[in-house]
Structures are given as C-alpha cells and as structure tokens.
Amino acid sequence: MIEANQLKVYRATEEPRIVRIALTAVSLLFLAVFLVLPLVSIFVTAFQKGWETYIASITHPDALAAIKLTLLVTIIVVPLNTIFGIAAAWCITKFSFKRKNLLITLIDLPFAISPVIAGLTFILLFGAQGLIGEWLMMNDIKIVFALPGIVLATLFVTLPFVARELIPLMQTQGTTDEEASISLGASGFKTFIYVTLPNIKWGLLYGMILCNARAIGEFGAVSVVSGHIRGMTNTMPLHIEILYNEYQFAAAFAVASLMSILAIITIIIKNIIEWKSGLQGGGH
Amino acid sequence: MKEKSAAIIPGFSLSLGYTLLYVSILVLLPIAMIFFNTLSMSWGDFWKTITHPRVMASYKLSFGAALAAGLVNVVFGTVIAWVLTRYRFPFKRIVDGLVDLPFALPTAVAGIALTTLYSPNGWLGQFFSFKIAFTPIGIIIALTFIGLPFVVRTVQPVLQSFSQEAEETSASLGANRFQTFTKVIFPELFPAILTGFSLAFARALGEYGSVVFIAGNMPMKTEITPLIIMTKLEQYDYVGATAVATVMLVLSFVLLLLINLIQWYTNRKFLPS
Structure with a gap:
C-alpha cells in the first residue's frame, strides 16, 4: 500500500511517459535542425573540394591578414573591456551612490542597439563629414576605415560582457571580506589581488570568454567602419563575406570552419567554468 | 553603520x-x-525619410520577422529549457552546451551556413516546394537561430530553482498534471519567458550578420531596417542613415525600458514585504 502511494505522488509531479518522450524528441529534433545541421554543414562544405583547397584557403595571404587583424583587435579589446568591467563592478557593488541603476542601464545599452547603428555612430564622430573629421584629416590621423575604428566599434559592442557577469556576482558576495582585509592593514591594491580576485575569478573568466567570442565574430559594426580593404582592414567575418559573395564557397566555409572551431572551444571553456564554479548557465 | x-x-x-x-x-x-x-535635419525631411515606402516596408519586415522568431523561440525555448532541467537522457551535458552555439558562433558564419542549408538545392531547401532562403521565412529562421539561447537561458534558472513542493501540493489537492502546469508552474515561469522573449526580440530587431546572407535583400520585399541603414551609408547618405537609425534607437530604448520594468516587477514580487 505504501509503495503504491509513493508511486502515485511520484507520478503526480511528473508527466506521463509518452509526454516526456514526445517533449524530449521535439527538443532534440529542434536543436538538431536549427543548431547541429548548420554546424555540420560548415565543415562539410569547407572540405567539399578536398584538403588542398582547404589549406590553400586558410593560408591565402588575405586570409592570414584577416586572421592577424582579428587577433590584434581581440587582444586590444578584451583587456580594455575587462579592466572597465572590474572598475564598473567595483564602484557599483562596493559603494552606494545615487543614480546607480541609471549607470547599470547605460552599461547595458550596447546590447540593445543594432551593431550597424554602433558602427554608424563612429562614422558620425570620426568620418570625413563627422564632428572632428576635418581636424583628423588635417592632422593625418586615420580612425574610420582603419584599425582604430574597428577597435572602437568592437569595444562598443562588447562593452557590457565582463561588467554584466561581475556585477551580480560581486553583489551577492558583499563587502565584508574587503573590509576585513583593509582593517587588518592591507592596501586597497593588495586587497583586490588577494581577496577580491580569488572570489571573482570564475565570473571574470566567464565574462572574458563571452567578450572574446563576440569580439572575434563581430560583423555588423565592424562592417560599417572597416571600409573592406582587402589584406588591410578585413577581419575574419568580413573576409568570409567577400569570399561568399564571390561564390568561392569552399574558401568562405574553410575560414568559417576555423571560426566554428573557436566557437566550440568557447562553449567547452564556458562549460568547464560553469562546472568548476557552480555558476548557472546564463549569458546574453 | x-x-x-x-x-x-x-x-x-x-x-x-x-x-x-x-x-x-x-x-x-x-x-x-x-x-x-x-x-x-528639418522635420519635413526627417519625416519623409523615415516614412519612405521602402523604409516602411523594412520596419514591417524587421518587426514582423523578429516577432515571429520570438514566438517560435518562446514555444520551443521553453520546451527545451523544461526538458533540459527535468528529464534525463544521454549526452545531456553536450546538448545543454550546444544551446549556447548562437552566442559563440559569429553571425556571418551562421548566416552563410543557414543560407546554404535552405537555398533551393541545399540540404533542407530541396525538400520544400516553396522557397525559404531569400524570402521572409529565411529571415525568420535566421532570427530564430540567433534568439533561441535568450529564452532557454532565462527560463532554465527559474525552472531549476522552482520548488517541487508547490507541484506536490497542487497534485495532492487533486489537480492533474496539465492543471498543475497551467495554474501553478506557468504563472511562475511567465516573467522569465517574457524577459527571454524581449531579449530575443530586441536582438532580432537589430540583427544584421546572420540575416543579410539569407534575406536576398530585395527592396520592399526582404530588406530589413539595419540593411536600409547600411545601404544608405554605402551611398554616402549619412543624413538618411542617421534618421532611420534614430527611429531604431528610440524603439530600442523603449524595449530596454520594458525589459527593466518586467524585471523590476518580478523582483519586487519576490521581495519579503
């Protein structure tokens, strides 16, 4: 009798077996069609014309220049936005001040704005007809259609990632650890390195990984400010676009497959971090 | 103190x-x-630019496609979040990690992959008697791809922290599973679903990289608003591009405000009185 009762309670908070199987099947089918198939098709198309074409496509001087530029932009952008994220999270979570929510909304803003508009804003600032365009031309400084423009647009688009991960994390951790450290005589810098940083390291890494992935892959904003100069201002996504529009599908997908491998590595690292830190899956 | x-x-x-x-x-x-x-700009010029038939058609398309993709993601995203938190099946960890793919994969890569799949002689496109790539349906598919993780990743934590006791109480009071879901579980999930939808919708409105390839970009038919801005920029029409951008910016601000309001409302509900 008791067994039968337990069985009933157990069943009452679960769907019938057939419903469970149906829901699981629908989910897996949806994910297979929408996520797995596109991923598989990238690699299949990349190797359609064999290894030689694949190697030739990714070692083409223009492709190598694009890879180099993308890495350069990422190496500049991720540390800058990481330092910003730490500073923003520090002042927002360790102190109380007025209009804090307004500041948080401002930090979130780049997520809500179309990347194309992000690119446009920098054209309006630094372009030939822009606010300080003439002054820049007179002093021979190139921002738009050059590396600084690409860096600025990428900075804008990836600005919230680190701050967005750190703010909720540091809010739940409170300020007691830091207060103890300071009152025991440690300097602010030492407190940050030895007390705060170990507490936030996984969240920080998590934000940096997401920031890194977006910085590598940003297309819309960079497309507006880059000027598409081959071998000069073409990042990897822009190089893929050019190859694709020239019907060089195998080459386009070869470069795309490199970026897909990076995306898969990103997901693996993200999961390791979640597993190590017990963080819930989240993101933007 | x-x-x-x-x-x-x-x-x-x-x-x-x-x-x-x-x-x-x-x-x-x-x-x-x-x-x-x-x-x-003068008000007349501004108004003429932002209400030009081609621009108006792009608002309708961008808005409609983002809405459709958002609704698809609400249904399937919620089911996927449910299956991932409640059921056990092989390779669940890998499937769960896979949901993040649209966040990690560059949009241009997603764009060319989806276009190749759904083009008339592509792996999937060949099975349909109607065209998918280069039509609004293709745009909806690209936006569904981009928006899926937003819904799954906002609903999942709520489901994980949902107390089994509420469901047990409901069941022991005589509710069947369907009633428990619609009357007990769904009301708790609804704010998360709404937030996920708004995030996916906001992202879809501004999305460019994954859509330009599959859209075909025919004026009046498959031209999204971000592409209108891009086209105007390529023709050095900075003023026109800025005018359309203003409309999109205002819309983004309204959406952001809405998302914050939903979150503020839900947080307040759970605060101890």
Missing part, C-alpha cells in the same frame, strides 16, 4: 570616475551623435 563601513574600502572615486569616463566616450558620446545629427 553602512555608510561608515562603505567608506573603508578605497578606490571609489577612481573606479567611478574611470567607469563614467569610459561609458561617456564609448557609449554616450557616440549615441548622442545620432540625435545631434538628426537635429540638423
């Missing part, structure tokens, strides 16, 4: 000053430029 203890920790003016400077230069100043440049 709180004031006093907060003052012990150093670095307030440095971190706040740096944050404000950084945000002002990188976010406030650039966005202000859009409104500043719009002010240089």
Whole structure:
C-alpha cells in the first residue's frame, strides 16, 4: 500500500511517459535542425573540394591578414573591456551612490542597439563629414576605415560582457571580506589581488570568454567602419563575406570552419567554468 | 553603520570616475551623435525619410520577422529549457552546451551556413516546394537561430530553482498534471519567458550578420531596417542613415525600458514585504 502511494505522488509531479518522450524528441529534433545541421554543414562544405583547397584557403595571404587583424583587435579589446568591467563592478557593488541603476542601464545599452547603428555612430564622430573629421584629416590621423575604428566599434559592442557577469556576482558576495582585509592593514591594491580576485575569478573568466567570442565574430559594426580593404582592414567575418559573395564557397566555409572551431572551444571553456564554479548557465 | 563601513574600502572615486569616463566616450558620446545629427535635419525631411515606402516596408519586415522568431523561440525555448532541467537522457551535458552555439558562433558564419542549408538545392531547401532562403521565412529562421539561447537561458534558472513542493501540493489537492502546469508552474515561469522573449526580440530587431546572407535583400520585399541603414551609408547618405537609425534607437530604448520594468516587477514580487 505504501509503495503504491509513493508511486502515485511520484507520478503526480511528473508527466506521463509518452509526454516526456514526445517533449524530449521535439527538443532534440529542434536543436538538431536549427543548431547541429548548420554546424555540420560548415565543415562539410569547407572540405567539399578536398584538403588542398582547404589549406590553400586558410593560408591565402588575405586570409592570414584577416586572421592577424582579428587577433590584434581581440587582444586590444578584451583587456580594455575587462579592466572597465572590474572598475564598473567595483564602484557599483562596493559603494552606494545615487543614480546607480541609471549607470547599470547605460552599461547595458550596447546590447540593445543594432551593431550597424554602433558602427554608424563612429562614422558620425570620426568620418570625413563627422564632428572632428576635418581636424583628423588635417592632422593625418586615420580612425574610420582603419584599425582604430574597428577597435572602437568592437569595444562598443562588447562593452557590457565582463561588467554584466561581475556585477551580480560581486553583489551577492558583499563587502565584508574587503573590509576585513583593509582593517587588518592591507592596501586597497593588495586587497583586490588577494581577496577580491580569488572570489571573482570564475565570473571574470566567464565574462572574458563571452567578450572574446563576440569580439572575434563581430560583423555588423565592424562592417560599417572597416571600409573592406582587402589584406588591410578585413577581419575574419568580413573576409568570409567577400569570399561568399564571390561564390568561392569552399574558401568562405574553410575560414568559417576555423571560426566554428573557436566557437566550440568557447562553449567547452564556458562549460568547464560553469562546472568548476557552480555558476548557472546564463549569458546574453 | 553602512555608510561608515562603505567608506573603508578605497578606490571609489577612481573606479567611478574611470567607469563614467569610459561609458561617456564609448557609449554616450557616440549615441548622442545620432540625435545631434538628426537635429540638423528639418522635420519635413526627417519625416519623409523615415516614412519612405521602402523604409516602411523594412520596419514591417524587421518587426514582423523578429516577432515571429520570438514566438517560435518562446514555444520551443521553453520546451527545451523544461526538458533540459527535468528529464534525463544521454549526452545531456553536450546538448545543454550546444544551446549556447548562437552566442559563440559569429553571425556571418551562421548566416552563410543557414543560407546554404535552405537555398533551393541545399540540404533542407530541396525538400520544400516553396522557397525559404531569400524570402521572409529565411529571415525568420535566421532570427530564430540567433534568439533561441535568450529564452532557454532565462527560463532554465527559474525552472531549476522552482520548488517541487508547490507541484506536490497542487497534485495532492487533486489537480492533474496539465492543471498543475497551467495554474501553478506557468504563472511562475511567465516573467522569465517574457524577459527571454524581449531579449530575443530586441536582438532580432537589430540583427544584421546572420540575416543579410539569407534575406536576398530585395527592396520592399526582404530588406530589413539595419540593411536600409547600411545601404544608405554605402551611398554616402549619412543624413538618411542617421534618421532611420534614430527611429531604431528610440524603439530600442523603449524595449530596454520594458525589459527593466518586467524585471523590476518580478523582483519586487519576490521581495519579503
């Protein structure tokens, strides 16, 4: 009798077996069609014309220049936005001040704005007809259609990632650890390195990984400010676009497959971090 | 007490000053430029630009496709979040990680992959008697791809922290599983679903990379609003591009406000009185 009762309670908070199987099947089918198939098709198309074409496509001087530029932009952008994220999270979570929510909304803003508009804003600032365009031309400084423009647009688009991960994390951790450290005589810098940083390291890494992935892959904003100069201002996504529009599908997908491998590595690292830190899956 | 203890920790003016400077230069100043440049237009010119039939068609398409993709994601995203938190099946960890693919994969890569799949002789396109790539359906598919993780990743944590006791109470009071879901579980999930939908919708409105390839970009038919801005920029029509950008910016602000309102409302509901 008791067994039968337990069985009933157990069943009452679960769907019938057939419903469970149906829901699981629908989910897996949806994910297979929408996520797995596109991923598989990238690699299949990349190797359609064999290894030689694949190697030739990714070692083409223009492709190598694009890879180099993308890495350069990422190496500049991720540390800058990481330092910003730490500073923003520090002042927002360790102190109380007025209009804090307004500041948080401002930090979130780049997520809500179309990347194309992000690119446009920098054209309006630094372009030939822009606010300080003439002054820049007179002093021979190139921002738009050059590396600084690409860096600025990428900075804008990836600005919230680190701050967005750190703010909720540091809010739940409170300020007691830091207060103890300071009152025991440690300097602010030492407190940050030895007390705060170990507490936030996984969240920080998590934000940096997401920031890194977006910085590598940003297309819309960079497309507006880059000027598409081959071998000069073409990042990897822009190089893929050019190859694709020239019907060089195998080459386009070869470069795309490199970026897909990076995306898969990103997901693996993200999961390791979640597993190590017990963080819930989240993101933007 | 709180004031006093907060003052012990150093670095307030440095971190706040740096944050404000950084945000002002990188976010406030650039966005202000859009409104500043719009002010240089006459109202008549501005109105004519933003209500031009081709631009109007693009609003309808962008809005409609983002809405459709958002609804698809609400249904399947919620089911996927449910299956991932409640059921056990092989390779669940890998499937769960896979949901993040649209966040990690560059949009241009997603764009060319989806276009190749759904083009008339592609792996999937060949099975349909109607065209998918280069039509609004293709745009909806690309936006569904981009938006899926937003819904799954906002609904999942709520489901994980949902107390089994509420369901047990409901069941022991005589409700069947369907009633428990619609009357007990769904009301708790609804704010998360709404937030996920708004995030996916906001992202879809501005999305460019994954859509340009599959859209075909025919004026009046498959031209999204971000592409209109891009086309105007390529024709050096900075004023026109800025005018359309202003409309999109205002829409984004309204959406952001809406998302914050939903979150504020839900947080308040759960605060102890």
